[in-house]
Amino acid sequence: MPEAFDALACDLARFQARHVPGYGRLCRARGVDPGSLTRAGDAPAVPTDAFKVASVFAFPPSSAQVTFRTSGTTLGQRGEHRVRDVETYDRGAVAFARRTLTAGMTAGDAPLGVAVLGPSPERAPDSSLTHMLSEFASRLGDGAPPGDVFLLQDGVLDLGRLDERCARALAAGGPPMLVCGAAFAFVHFLEGLDDVVVRLPPGSRVMQTGGFKGRSREVDGETLRRELARVFAIPPSDVVGEYGMTELSSQFYEVERGLYQEPPWARVCAVDPQTLAPVPDGTEGIARVEDLLNVDSAFALQTADLVRIHAPADGQEGKGPRHFELLGRQPGATPRGCSIALDELLGSP
Amino acid sequence: MIRWTAAHRRDAVERLLKAARAVAARASDLTPSLMRVTGLTAPVVDLGFQRHLELHPTPTEMDALLAATAASVAPVVTVILSANVFVAPLRALALAWASAPKVVVRPSRRDPILAEALVAACGDASLTLAPGLDLGAISEGEVHAYGRDETLRTVRASLPPSVRLRGHGTGMGLAILGPEATPAHVAALADDVVPFDQRGCLSPRLVVAMGPVARAEALAEELHRALGERNLRWPRGLLEAGEQTEARRYLDAAAFAGVTFAGDGHAVGCAPAPLLMPPSGRHVHVVPAANLDEARALVAPLARYLVTVGGDDVDVTRQLAPPHARVAPLGALQRPPFDGPVDRR
Numbered sequence: 001m002p003e004a005f006d007a008l009a010c011d012l013a014r015f016q017a018r019h020v021p022g023y024g025r026l027c028r029a030r031g032v033d034p035g036s037l038t039r040a041g042d043a044p045a046v047p048t049d050a051f052k053v054a055s056v057f058a059f060p061p062s063s064a065q066v067t068f069r070t071s072g073t074t075l076g077q078r079g080e081h082r083v084r085d086v087e088t089y090d091r092g093a094v095a096f097a098r099r100t101l102t103a104g105m106t107a108g109d110a111p112l113g114v115a116v117l118g119p120s121p122e123r124a125p126d127s128s129l130t131h132m133l134s135e136f137a138s139r140l141g142d143g144a145p146p147g148d149v150f151l152l153q154d155g156v157l158d159l160g161r162l163d164e165r166c167a168r169a170l171a172a173g174g175p176p177m178l179v180c181g182a183a184f185a186f187v188h189f190l191e192g193l194d195d196v197v198v199r200l201p202p203g204s205r206v207m208q209t210g211g212f213k214g215r216s217r218e219v220d221g222e223t224l225r226r227e228l229a230r231v232f233a234i235p236p237s238d239v240v241g242e243y244g245m246t247e248l249s250s251q252f253y254e255v256e257r258g259l260y261q262e263p264p265w266a267r268v269c270a271v272d273p274q275t276l277a278p279v280p281d282g283t284e285g286i287a288r289v290e291d292l293l294n295v296d297s298a299f300a301l302q303t304a305d306l307v308r309i310h311a312p313a314d315g316q317e318g319k320g321p322r323h324f325e326l327l328g329r330q331p332g333a334t335p336r337g338c339s340i341a342l343d344e345l346l347g348s349p
Numbered sequence: 350m351i352r353w354t355a356a357h358r359r360d361a362v363e364r365l366l367k368a369a370r371a372v373a374a375r376a377s378d379l380t381p382s383l384m385r386v387t388g389l390t391a392p393v394v395d396l397g398f399q400r401h402l403e404l405h406p407t408p409t410e411m412d413a414l415l416a417a418t419a420a421s422v423a424p425v426v427t428v429i430l431s432a433n434v435f436v437a438p439l440r441a442l443a444l445a446w447a448s449a450p451k452v453v454v455r456p457s458r459r460d461p462i463l464a465e466a467l468v469a470a471c472g473d474a475s476l477t478l479a480p481g482l483d484l485g486a487i488s489e490g491e492v493h494a495y496g497r498d499e500t501l502r503t504v505r506a507s508l509p510p511s512v513r514l515r516g517h518g519t520g521m522g523l524a525i526l527g528p529e530a531t532p533a534h535v536a537a538l539a540d541d542v543v544p545f546d547q548r549g550c551l552s553p554r555l556v557v558a559m560g561p562v563a564r565a566e567a568l569a570e571e572l573h574r575a576l577g578e579r580n581l582r583w584p585r586g587l588l589e590a591g592e593q594t595e596a597r598r599y600l601d602a603a604a605f606a607g608v609t610f611a612g613d614g615h616a617v618g619c620a621p622a623p624l625l626m627p628p629s630g631r632h633v634h635v636v637p638a639a640n641l642d643e644a645r646a647l648v649a650p651l652a653r654y655l656v657t658v659g660g661d662d663v664d665v666t667r668q669l670a671p672p673h674a675r676v677a678p679l680g681a682l683q684r685p686p687f688d689g690p691v692d693r694r
Contacts, residue, residue: 022606025605026601029601030604045601046605047601052625053605056605075626075650077624273594273597274590274593275597304594332591333589333591333592336432336589337548338433338495338517339552340550342628345521345626345654
């Protein structure tokens, strides 16, 4: 899809430069004329910080069907991502999940048992992750009642209900379950167990996303994978990472250990943190994400996440999906005086 | 045990100041090392020695410093230095020696230069260096620690409950430009940004400009001009890779949200609220506030990080400064009186 991708991306950039005032300003500040763009990579990327301080939306706020918000910083700021037509978001999320996350779990479109170690959409209406998982439950799931799907109630994980649900599914011979949640929720989950195993039906998978800090410890990704595989009695390869963020409409899934796959409508590029110029495949850089589903906001986003792009095999450039490794978050500048560092000032409260 | 009387304490501080004057007289000997560890250029190191090393406190300041430490006389004070501007060890050692007859100094690993020079120049067995000091070995007296909050927590966790910790963390300065602020006020603000390349806890990083957005933008542009002039005389040092990355992020976010003015060695952004925080390294963010209530709302979430607030109108500045923050006229934010700790939080 490379030619169509660039053409669509440049059309989006031109549209967003006209209708998202901040993007027009950013293009002018960077000396880029959106009218002359031919390559997606030449369009300036909007830093994720911009979502906290300005409107990144091509329409009046009242046109938003849903507004997703980031978690707050110590200064109380939350980024806002407004979506005019959430059906675009939902279709993309489900389509790519079917192709990667849940591929091969059941025959055809047979339903899965979906369980979420998180709150319901009613309790977290501005969480894009909760919304996506709710769509999974509704479009991929077996119709279980919300109380059996969303297992975080009033700040407490209902492990008993998860255990009952898994036991029922095992006794009935299926369907496989998809247990989803933020990585920190899984760390809390593990802290709450002793040597208990919550056996999932054969063919089940676990999807985790985000950082790995719990109440009492920080857990690295491989340790989390191993412990989840043990506790749920599934192969480690069935613990799947998801990379997404509030500011995006698309998601990326781990398809091999440590390697994430792009959907056809989104691209991750590694760029130099100082110059924002692309770095060669195989070199560490920060992730510039081009997401064609971000129609009404910012199609190109600049993050502070470290990535490494894996080059396609010889002769395969443009012919198959691209993959990247996630290497963590770029650390803030090493303080050289007593002026407060940005990562102290802007961290989570 | 030696009785550490008021006379002893005053004498100790005066001996330290005498040693500091001797060190400053040969500042050029220290400049290459200071440039290497701080990343500052030679003119900015010289600026630090000339204008920001407190060599001649007034009698009132001395009395205030001694009064600030009178209640905490201990047998020994251990000073843990880190994450400071290079002149900071003088005040830190003065406070410590005013508090105890014996002072042990663990210099910053990254920048031990002035601490080592002061101790050597004093040549007094009561003031010693212990670069490899193990915090767990401290069992008495007080500890005065400087650094990030994380460092201070580590220090606290290493000390027995009987040892009192006085911690001084990182922070920032804030400037208020009122409706009557003139180009001269903006120039004075630039004089506050330049020292130590804005890496001090007194360095102003944010400016609240009272009035409409257009006025804030005009003031931002004026500050950009003033910083550009100062860069010719006191060039900014190189930014480390992490600082360059943060600068890039800030500039793009500020350009998205408002306007930016970037020079060779500084940048000024201006955008309406919410606040956008710039990194240090001579980056300043200007935010308009239509009235005092709006200004208060902007300042409130930052209150615990503010060490100093400066402005062209002292009354307005006092109204907006948190109770613990020093209040200073523009041009003097980085030259607080030698009357106690810089950080009063």
